[in-house]
Amino acid sequence: MKKLQETLKQLDGKSYRALKSIQGTYEGDTFTLFMDYVQGDPFAAPSRLRVFIPWKNLDTEPSQFKSNVRSIAFKHFFAKECQKHIFKTKNPVKGTGKSGMVFIDSPGQEVLDRTAVKTDHKGMEFRLSVGLPAQGRRISGHQANTLLTQVLPEIVKKTVTQYDRTQLKEALLLADDQQKIRNYIKENDLVAFVANGAILPRESGVSNKPLKDTNVVPFQTPVRYEISITLPSGKIVKGMGVKKGIHLIIGGGYHGKSTLLQAIERGVYNHQKGDGRELVITDDSAMKIRSEDGRSVSHVNISPFINDLPFGKKTTDFSSQDASGSTSQAANIIEALEMQSNLMLIDEDTSATNFMIRDGRMQKLVKKNKEPITPFIDRVRDLYDKKGVSTILVLGGSGDYFDVADHIIMMDEYVPLDKTEEAKALASEMKTTRSIEANLAIDLDQSRSVHRKDIYRLFDRKEKVDAKGLHNIRIGKSNLSLANVEQLVDTSQTQAIALMIKHIAKDKHGPQEMKEAIDKLYAQIDRDGLDLLSPFRGQHPGDFALPRKFEVAAALNRIRY
Ligand code: ADP
Numbered sequence: 343m344k345k346l347q348e349t350l351k352q353l354d355g356k357s358y359r360a361l362k363s364i365q366g367t368y369e370g371d372t373f374t375l376f377m378d379y380v381q382g383d384p385f386a387a388p389s390r391l392r393v394f395i396p397w398k399n400l401d402t403e404p405s406q407f408k409s410n411v412r413s414i415a416f417k418h419f420f421a422k423e424c425q426k427h428i429f430k431t432k433n434p435v436k437g438t439g440k441s442g443m444v445f446i447d448s449p450g451q452e453v454l455d456r457t458a459v460k461t462d463h464k465g466m467e468f469r470l471s472v473g474l475p476a477q478g479r480r481i482s483g484h485q486a487n488t489l490l491t492q493v494l495p496e497i498v499k500k501t502v503t504q505y506d507r508t509q510l511k512e513a514l515l516l517a518d519d520q521q522k523i524r525n526y527i528k529e530n531d532l533v534a535f536v537a538n539g540a541i542l543p544r545e546s547g548v549s550n551k552p553l554k555d556t557n558v559v560p561f562q563t564p565v566r567y568e569i570s571i572t573l574p575s576g577k578i579v580k581g582m583g584v585k586k587g588i589h590l591i592i593g594g595g596y597h598g599k600s601t602l603l604q605a606i607e608r609g610v611y612n613h614q615k616g617d618g619r620e621l622v623i624t625d626d627s628a629m630k631i632r633s634e635d636g637r638s639v640s641h642v643n644i645s646p647f648i649n650d651l652p653f654g655k656k657t658t659d660f661s662s663q664d665a666s667g668s669t670s671q672a673a674n675i676i677e678a679l680e681m682q683s684n685l686m687l688i689d690e691d692t693s694a695t696n697f698m699i700r701d702g703r704m705q706k707l708v709k710k711n712k713e714p715i716t717p718f719i720d721r722v723r724d725l726y727d728k729k730g731v732s733t734i735l736v737l738g739g740s741g742d743y744f745d746v747a748d749h750i751i752m753m754d755e756y757v758p759l760d761k762t763e764e765a766k767a768l769a770s771e772m773k774t775t776r777s778i779e780a781n782l783a784i785d786l787d788q789s790r791s792v793h794r795k796d797i798y799r800l801f802d803r804k805e806k807v808d809a810k811g812l813h814n815i816r817i818g819k820s821n822l823s824l825a826n827v828e829q830l831v832d833t834s835q836t837q838a839i840a841l842m843i844k845h846i847a848k849d850k851h852g853p854q855e856m857k858e859a860i861d862k863l864y865a866q867i868d869r870d871g872l873d874l875l876s877p878f879r880g881q882h883p884g885d886f887a888l889p890r891k892f893e894v895a896a897a898l899n900r901i902r903y
């Protein structure tokens with residue numbers, strides 16, 4: 343560190359470019375500082391560095407996280423701690439542009455594998471970005487010295503010494519408990535679990551934090567679905583075991599139907615303690631299926647749902663730059679099946695009505711040969727009976743679904759009630775006037791190739807693929823919108839997807855089939871870690887977090903060629 347101090351003092355007042363010379367490795371008293379990348383000017387993307395601390399200098403150790411989920415929870419915990427100390431630590435460094443800023447890619451409510459903190463057999467490493475200070479375009483050497491040799495070490499030291507030991511222990515135990523529930527639902531023919539006492543509603547439409555309101559109604563399972571699971575932490579948790587099959591969630595508007603479904607949607611991820619949904623766990627292959635008019639679709643066999651489009655447009659190999667509500671919803675289902683999802687989650691609020699249902703009167707007036715759509719109501723049983731794919735459906739407006747559902751739950755002022763018997767009795771008393779439109783058994787399977795050459799054509803000379811926030815990825819000049827991919831939750835996942843698209847496109851001799859290509863990449867990540875995706879492997883890799891395979895497929899499926 344002495345060397346760095348001296349160099350920085352010498353650089354004071356010199357042209358900013360000269361700062362590049364500080365790239366390198368510096369030994370501190372208890373840590374090592376790697377200056378991996380120095381920004382070209384004070385306004386440019388900040389400089390990237392890593393702070394590595396060997397286990398022997400830490401009061402925590404790797405034996406605590408034998409399992410992958412524990413290790414992810416551990417890193418999540420310390421990334422949050424570091425973020426906290428970045429805010430709390432006094433930082434006098436100022437100047438032009440990004441001068442003085444200190445950044446770590448801090449997690450949200452979901453506990454995801456991310457590059458911000460890395461652990462291995464040697465120690466723990468923090469991956470940070472800093473704005474090296476300048477006055478105008480001249481180096482502020484003394485300020486840079488303060489930033490790198492005082493502020494930064496203080497942040498990291500506080501992070502690893504001042505954390506709450508009990509909280510860390512609880513975070514790791516929670517990871518065990520969550521994994522136990524995941525295993526339990528797999529082994530017991532369930533698709534989801536919602537614990538009693540869970541807080542499902544969120545603070546607002548734009549905040550993922552729990553609603554803090556004295557009127558919040560904690561979740562309470564209907565007795566019929568109550569199960570209890572003994573957790574590794576010693577707790578016994580009770581709650582709703584959502585069985586395989588077809589579930590209908592009904593109830594009046596504003597009674598909490600969508601909120602329940604959204605919690606289940608997000609249950610594919612583990613949530614941190616205090617989220618309210620930490621014991622809401624869903625089959626991790628669950629896919630939210632919605633209509634998405636305007637999306638691009640390429641080469642999807644949507645014929646199980648849609649046939650005989652006007653002007654003889656083929657639906658066994660359907661492509662569109664501007665799909666309709668119903669064709670996009672059909673494509674979303676077929677694509678989810680291609681990735682082997684076991685559970686479809688559908689909300690009336692985001693569905694195309696004509697895709698969901700056609701009642702008796704409409705069937706009489708508009709004859710089948712004039713209606714390309716086989717509504718979901720006539721396919722949902724096939725999905726389960728033939729393919730074992732379950733569905734949870736929020737639908738307040740059509741009792742015709744009573745005939746095809748296995749379980750009917752009514753939300754009543756945020757309390758779920760089991761109405762299966764009642765609804766079934768009603769269904770046999772008041773027969774539906776609609777007739778079943780199931781056309782011939784159509785195979786729901788498809789497997790398509792990754793269009794590597796087409797992706798390549800989109801690349802510009804630098805082969806740039808860049809994430810822009812949570813919802814957009816630029817590939818060359820083409821924009822890929824993920825705005826309706828609802829289980830994508832973190833901008834750092836979008837970053838990872840951008841890198842993955844590039845990896846998959848460049849793997850010229852890789853598998854032809856999309857699913858296999860994605861599986862191959864994930865197998866490599868499993869083996870070598872998330873850093874593998876980065877072009878700067880071995881250094882600060884950039885900030886990204888692991889998405890599910892399903893969201894990677896969703897991105898590939900929406901590329902506009
Ligand atoms: P629905 O889909 O049945 O129309 P929503 O799920 O959209 O209803 O919920 C309506 C409102 O009620 C939302 O503002 C939501 O935050 C709130 N809400 C949902 N569940 C609860 C609950 N358990 N306690 C308190 N408020 C809730």
Ligand code: MG
Pocket residue numbers: 599600601691
């Ligand atoms: Mg709703």
